[in-house]
Amino acid sequence: MRYSPAAGIARIISSFTGLGKKYGLEWWILVIGAVVILAIISMALFAGSIAPFSPYDQNTGPQLLPPGGEHLMGTDNLQRDVWSRIVHGSRTILLIAVLAAIISSVFGISLGLISGFSGGFFDRVVSLVMDSVYSFPGLILAIAFAAMLGPGVINITLAVAVIYIPTYFRLVRGQTLSIKEELYVEAARAIGASGSTILWKYIFPNVIATTVVVFTLNVADAIMIEAALTYLGLGLPPSIVDWGMDLSMGKKFLPSGVWWLITFPGAMISLLALGFTMLGEGLAEILNPRLLER
């Protein structure tokens, strides 16, 4: 048989390195990012099997135990296993960040398309509102939302989603405006294509490529904002397992030299955000080298 597993693996590896040679550093950045994300998603999916203890179990061992032995990452002040809390915490942050990004993109892209395409008064008003929000520090707006809406998964997701809508809006609107002027769109109009046909069949597909990149970076940002909100004590009730919250609880013990309560949750947040960022950056360079000039 020509298709032995070893040959198959060899071919996959060679196609990887082939692409790597072609695109250089960016390809490897993309791959590393994807690997990290997949690893953490698996952690989230199989949390039950991976975590040795329940994250709520307040009797897993002595209080504030440094990492080692049974407790890979030590225990916290409520005698809970840190590693188990890390594993379960991945679900919370992934769920909220991805959901928020989806909501953001749906609203932002639609508004951008419609506004860019129809122009006129509507466009001007919406653009002005979007520009104003865009210029304002997102985190502070999110803090205001989270504080007003109160703790809860839906609430924090909404708070995180709202701040990124202007980014999608601006990007999509800009592209819509330029594509609208392209000759092939004019040609379509000349043969009688309706407004919505042009919008969805011509403009939207062109816009997708860049929005995919923005989406991955959006998730990375959402992760950071979610962590910031829960670190500040807003957005989620203490009953939910969350990395940001564990950070804020752990920092109280820092002066006594207890380092494991803050090092691991923080490192995980960074790692997850890094994974999505690398994926996004790698994609951006490969899809269009001059795309990302943030």
Add this chain to the structure above:
Amino acid sequence: METILKIEDLSVHFPINIGTVRAVEGVSLELQQGEVMGLVGESGCGKSTLGFSILRLLRPPGKIVGGRILYHGRDIVQMGERELLSLRGRKIAMIFQDPLTSLNPLFRIDQQFTETLFTHERGLGKREAFNRAELMLESLGISPERLLEYPHQMSGGMRQRIMIGMGLILNPDLLIADEPTTSLDVIVEAQFLDLLNELRKQFNLTIILITHNLGNVAQLADRITVMYGGTIAEIGPANEIFDEPLHPYTQGLLASIPNIKLDQPKLQTMPGSPPDLVNPPPGCVFHPRCPHAKEICKHETPEMTERDGHLVFCWLYR
């Protein structure tokens, strides 16, 4: 007449990821004082690269890998940095294709002039430098009050004249003009060429005019060098090149120009396409497309044949 520039067997290579581009290969050329040498050829033939090499302005990864460029006996290729810097702008000047992007957008015109002056003449006073800039603008036919403006406030033709002015402000011996009219419209182009001619006489300039536009060189050039695939095809007096081209490439080039006086049912073209400079054909670079190709053309690089000041690199004439 004196030879002011002598290029001997110059080769310029660009090592890139798919291989090494031999942009210029074994080129030799002599330039006489006071003449206008037209350097023509299609895109990618190496003429611009040759122009840039003279002042060692090649952008990485481009490198001069062999040969000499002798200016009044001094080899530019081997020159130290200090000597090279004093040469640039003062003895040999270069002007470029797009005047908008060739002028720093953040500096006023007078500042750009005076900076060049201060770079080469240390003790120069500000007032005097400014005066010289004003004088230069006058000889270019531009009102001196425009000195206080920024590049983007001027028209394309005006900018190109400013470019010449900056090139000539220190009265160099040689001016290299790289496709100076490509970005200008036809009327401005004609004015520009007239101006160039005037200045040439006024400043006793030697000019290398790099262009793919044969019309330009017909108007201005004394001699013409035709390049193809990184090598020289032929060099000769302008009228001879046009009336009696020797190299098959030049013949093909001239024949493919549409002639309104003739009745041409079909345009003439040359078969084939420009050579791959990473893997150039062995022997004569033109042989795959040459209607007169012989066996020797496929193996040996042609040697030079001279006929009365008309040089050609082709086995037909050996």
Add this chain to the structure above:
Amino acid sequence: MKNLARYIITRLLLTIPMVFILLSIVFVVLRIMPGDPVSSMLGGHAPEKVIEQKKEELGLNRPIAIQYLDYLWQVCRLDLGESMVFKQRVTKAIIEKLPATIELTAFGMIITLFLGILMGAYAADKRRSAQDNLIRLYGIVVYCIPVFWMGLMLQLIFGIWLDVLPIAGRTGARVFASTFEKTGFYILDTILVRDFSALGDVLIHLILPAFTLGLVLSGIFIRLTRANMLDVLRADYIIAAEARGIKHRKIVYKHALKNALIPILTMMGLQIALLMAGAVLTETTFSWPGMGRLLLERIYLRDYPTIQGVIIMIALIVAMASLIVDIIYAIVDPRVRY
């Protein structure tokens, strides 16, 4: 020059609708809360009548439109109301905390620019080398580190393990701010009264928080500077300048950098917003008595007027900062105003 004046005025006029929209958004957001702010403020078990009376006092029974207009009018007079929790005018409370935040963010910005621009220029110079790739990697990684985690880790390393830097507050235990406090900008104040040991103390306390802020944002500037320098160094006018015999160093630092700096300047405007956000998190982590910490404190206490006030103040600061940056941009790049 008059073109510049015209540009400034146009720009100013553009800022007003944006500020107005932000104010309106703040107004709406702070009133979307489910539940009743007054009853929770009074403890949740107060009798109906007391709640009603309090509401009347605070003007919460008037129609929403009237409240909105009143709100706008107040902001124009820079009167941000009175705190629900303490007996203080909100504007005064914020002004007291403002200098601390400004000192922190200013130093953070200096560190960011210093690190970012230098490393970016160096990376552009050494393109495709190992140093370049390392710096680019650093740029991506550092942005993904949450600023509060960076603060905590720096506290851990320098404050706890090495014990060389303080981890909280603007001054140490034995230094009393009241002895020199005048403007609120401690660096200025300590110099004015010539208390140089206090100055040293103030500076030491600034180090960790400012670096926390500065490091995280430096990544953005590295990328920006590097990208811009690479573009600029490839421009025709750079070759043209070389052709005129101008020295390499002058070309890089006068001709190239000035052009490269322009997009960086515009970025700075956007960075003010990020700085403010980072400041909130940094102040919380380092117990820094600034506006950011005030915001969080009052959120926990449900002091809505103060919360609103701080957010409005931040909006105004961001709008003003971006206006100033645009004006500087117009001064530097003449193409913008003509």
